[in-house]
Amino acid sequence: MDTTEVIVIGAGIAGLRCALALAEAGRDVVVVEAGSRVGGRQRTDRVDGFLLLEPFLAGVIADDTGTTSDAFVRLLVRMFVLGRPGLPADGIQALPHQLARRVTDAGGRIRLSHRASRIDRASGRMRVEIDGAGPVIAETVVVAVSPDAVSNLIDVSRPRTRGLQTWWFDASAAPPSSAAVHVDGRRSGPVVNTVAMSHTVATYAPPGKHLVQATCLLSETRAPDEPQVRRHLEEIWGSRAGDWSVLRRDDIPHALPAQAAPLRVASPTRIAEGVFVAGDHRDTASIQGALVSGKRAARAVLSP
Template structure:
């Protein structure tokens, strides 16, 4: 196994449960790939603002929610625009927000009725395992929303920043299938984080493997090939033969390592971390509805789980969709300027930032029909990674599960 991200760890777990001997080679100093949590000054800093949807079907098969000690976001969001704020929420799950939701000017009465109708349709059927398995003609998320009759006002005020944070693209150019799948997950479950950070997810998967099965700081530099098949891997640590090799890295790395065709393009984010005196949004996400937004969305994550910050202190995540070439100081300064306009009475002390240029592989309309299979045309070589399903935690886990079944011949 090459790579100890969610796909690689899930694949290794299923292979181990199926009686196979497994060894995982990971280039970095920890498991999780892009789903990791660092600690700084007693604060827990996830590598990017990520959430876990409890309705993810594949993830539910492999993760123990109770052991993760999940902490839940409140439904809805706080819309910030023109120096004011208003709340949009689900009155059935969040009855206290009913008055503000009814009075909200960000959505017309018809918009609110359409959201309710869409949620009811999501609850009525079983639905696909992954975004790429949704049926029907594909289009961009923006086209999908317009086709469903949502107003431009609602799209700009809510969908652009909210799904901009999920799709890492305020232009909403990603496949409508991704929008439909994530909407279904939110309608059927809750958005949450493990109490001690998103890094608990890969740690739980790794704990299901035999001791010593994961070799950290062990990069794979190439594949061993003989007679038209892959028979092992090599790195600075030596060579290791195997009956099957599963490459479970990010798409660009997998393409370079295997020569297989993988999706091109990516979208990313810069996550800014601040200690704050409080922004008054509770467990809801803050959405920047301004046309010239710098910070797309933010959340006081220590309100969701108090373990993200030392006792008596508060932690805020803010997401910038772009700005990768700006100096650290400029990113953090501009973040404070914008956050202060939203919350003029709050204080913000920069803790750091993380650039994530490859947050997801690009998912334009039609891409899911072109994704590579887990079993390649080369005997002994398999692929596992979100880019074989869809860009999500569920997609990564489902891909790992499917790759393992291919290896086991099931």
């Protein structure tokens, strides 16, 4: 049986940011992660020399129904106008990898392939059961798992989420040289945005090739197929899109927390005695929201 001061469940952006703040404050922290690598939804895979980013980055709001909070949309627009959008050279997973290194450098411990299945309170301490391993005992638990899994561990309502489907194409024939995100204002097909990723970061594709991403909305009633996507891409990019090879399709049913009106920017962090929660579903549906939520949770843990 292992003991520590704080257990952080989930090694996504929010969990790692929380663990970093706690470790830097001198707390003994253990991060347990069900997956085999850090990052949660922020993941990059290498396929035939191409770097694929998860669709969490590309979808932005994942909504074409008009039910997303106007305040949230204006907040996103302000970020794009005032900031300078970009991509890490090694893919979006470079961010959680950097956070994870800082956590371990500060004395925190990260345990991958450790799925937390249950949280109990006994004798004034928290007990986290780990599938296939012994429990971890701590004074405090921070639950920083994905929105579709959070209610499995603590007594909170399951957040509403939106799904995304992202297609990755090997474009041997170069698409137009623009690195801008392309959208179809007519909404004449399933693609909500598409971009030549390798025009922004050349290392995302092998020499002489090009990586094109296309994102569609995904729901229980909407799952675009390849012919629909290809027809729409040919309208957006031109006839050359018909010859592109599919590298992979990612279907992420819970890609983003829904941001319905009226917008509630920050939800409570403390759930019960010794139990806290963090994640973009507790703040804004963005990488920034995950970072802010993780730091808020750490501050709450450290408060007397």
